[in-house]
Amino acid sequence: MNKNIVVARTGNEAMAEAMRQINPDVVAAYPITPATEVVQLFASFVADGQVTTEFVPAESEHSALSACVGASSAGARVMTSTSSQGLALMHEILFIAGGLRLPIVICLVNRSLSSPINIHCDHSDSLASRDSGWLQIFTENTQEAYDSTIMAVKIAEEALMPVMVTTDGFIISHGMERVELVDDKEVPKWLGERVVKNSLLDLDHPITLGALDLQDYYFEHKRSQIDAMDHVLPIIDKAQNDFAKEFGRHYPILEEYKMDDAEVAILAMGSTGGTAKVAVERMRENGKKVGLIRCRVYRPFPREAMLKALTKVNVVGIMDRADTLSSMGGHLYNDCRSVLYDSNTKPILKNYVYGLGGRDISIEEIESIYEELLAFKKTGKVDKDIAYYGVRGE
Amino acid sequence: MKKEKKGWKDLPIGLVLEAGTSQEFETGDWRSDKPVWDSKKCTHCMICWIYCPDSAIIVKDGKVQGIDYRYCKGCGICAEECPPKVKAITMVREEK
Numbered sequence: 117m118n119k120n121i122v123v124a125r126t127g128n129e130a131m132a133e134a135m136r137q138i139n140p141d142v143v144a145a146y147p148i149t150p151a152t153e154v155v156q157l158f159a160s161f162v163a164d165g166q167v168t169t170e171f172v173p174a175e176s177e178h179s180a181l182s183a184c185v186g187a188s189s190a191g192a193r194v195m196t197s198t199s200s201q202g203l204a205l206m207h208e209i210l211f212i213a214g215g216l217r218l219p220i221v222i223c224l225v226n227r228s229l230s231s232p233i234n235i236h237c238d239h240s241d242s243l244a245s246r247d248s249g250w251l252q253i254f255t256e257n258t259q260e261a262y263d264s265t266i267m268a269v270k271i272a273e274e275a276l277m278p279v280m281v282t283t284d285g286f287i288i289s290h291g292m293e294r295v296e297l298v299d300d301k302e303v304p305k306w307l308g309e310r311v312v313k314n315s316l317l318d319l320d321h322p323i324t325l326g327a328l329d330l331q332d333y334y335f336e337h338k339r340s341q342i343d344a345m346d347h348v349l350p351i352i353d354k355a356q357n358d359f360a361k362e363f364g365r366h367y368p369i370l371e372e373y374k375m376d377d378a379e380v381a382i383l384a385m386g387s388t389g390g391t392a393k394v395a396v397e398r399m400r401e402n403g404k405k406v407g408l409i410r411c412r413v414y415r416p417f418p419r420e421a422m423l424k425a426l427t428k429v430n431v432v433g434i435m436d437r438a439d440t441l442s443s444m445g446g447h448l449y450n451d452c453r454s455v456l457y458d459s460n461t462k463p464i465l466k467n468y469v470y471g472l473g474g475r476d477i478s479i480e481e482i483e484s485i486y487e488e489l490l491a492f493k494k495t496g497k498v499d500k501d502i503a504y505y506g507v508r509g510e
Numbered sequence: 511m512k513k514e515k516k517g518w519k520d521l522p523i524g525l526v527l528e529a530g531t532s533q534e535f536e537t538g539d540w541r542s543d544k545p546v547w548d549s550k551k552c553t554h555c556m557i558c559w560i561y562c563p564d565s566a567i568i569v570k571d572g573k574v575q576g577i578d579y580r581y582c583k584g585c586g587i588c589a590e591e592c593p594p595k596v597k598a599i600t601m602v603r604e605e606k
Binding site: 215216217218276313314322323324325326327329332333335336337339340343344 | 515516517518519521522523524525526527528529530531
């Protein structure tokens with residue numbers, strides 16, 4: 117076990133610290149609120165000679181991720197950071213990085229997408245990219261953001277898939293918390309060198325990368341990417357277990373909190389997980405058996421673990437910090453309904469779409485949702501399938 | 511030159527192909543008009559060699575030797591660019 121150094125850091129500072137310790141070969145980025153500090157701090161590490169990274173200040177996020185794709189194809193360990201509109205501008209290149217199986221890591225700070233323009237947290241940016249072939253990890257606090265950034269490099273390079281590690285904009289990114297940092301020397305030691313099979317710069321073994329792929333082979337290449345997504349959960353699990361063995365903090369793919377004897381549960385992602393844990397404690401002090409499921413790895417969707425967790429209780433309130441704008445509610449809600457389709461036992465579900473544009477969700481509000489779920493347990497049905505929680509005029 | 515197409519499990523990860531695979535792609539199949547080169551008229555100015563988009567002008571020791579019909583798409587650029595007073599290349603309809 118290594119000694120950890122205890123410091124106070126914001127989510128952005130913690131992600132930048134992780135990047136400093138990782139010392140990637142290339143970082144290409146364009147700043148955007150609320151992720152700006154991640155690369156701003158990293159740029160100062162470059163200027164101060166604390167890292168040996170080639171830093172590329174690009175003219176847009178589209179260019180930034182394109183530069184990452186080039187560098188990663190050459191065999192470099194590559195990272196970047198963005199938010200919201202920045203991720204939307206990267207959208208085209210996200211699919212290219214996914215399809216080329218490049219282990220790029222994005223430190224993503226979740227922020228609402230325009231319009232209306234807003235700089236605060238919801239999950240509309242990351243969830244709009246859920247089908248791009250990237251692994252997506254939603255963190256609950258600063259410590260998890262730091263640890264997950266380090267683990268993401270290992271996962272990406274083992275799986276040959278790009279990874280987004282997300283924090284909730286301002287809530288985590290700008291909130292200062294106690295963080296335990298790993299010793300500087302230990303991070304590169306744990307990660308090792310990136311093993312590169314094919315490099316664009318290897319002139320002795322030249323390759324063609326990203327060639328035109330028409331009716332004859334496109335489907336086969338996509339099928340192999342789909343297969344990689346089907347088999348990546350054990351790779352994530354192994355990295356998380358190795359990290360725990362080395363540094364003492366263990367993260368699950370899907371977190372269950374006080375679920376063993378719970379009658380009703382809330383399913384949430386990101387910082388709301390932390391808020392809900394306090395609500396669970398308070399409810400339990402009053403003898404109410406409630407639990408929390410926190411979806412930490414959202415892509416790929418942990419279907420088996422999710423099925424097991426959901427069917428432990430009678431009622432689940434599914435908290436979505438984004439809407440699919442499809443008249444079908446939020447993303448998690450739809451994924452969970454799909455997971456439950458073949459199950460003989462099903463809990464009843466209510467979707468709470470909440471917190472859009474950074475609207476706060478309090479412990480008391482989550483307690484009131486738990487009270488509502490307990491009432492549904494008694495009646496055996498929910499009042500409505502999809503509710504917009506905390507919006508005026510409902 | 512017909513190759514068995516691979517199934518998805520046999521493909522290398524990440525759209526990686528060997529280098530120089532365009533050699534296997536015989537674009538000569540596309541041709542409807544064929545350039546015919548006249549060795550007696552040719553001045554070996556190399557203009558056709560510079561312009562050919564498919565590197566289909568065969569050159570040896572600085573002299574044009576002919577046209578590589580495996581790759582020549584029959585675009586006619588060589589015939590168009592061959593100097594007007596030379597006109598060593600003429601386009602002929604492909605007929606079989």
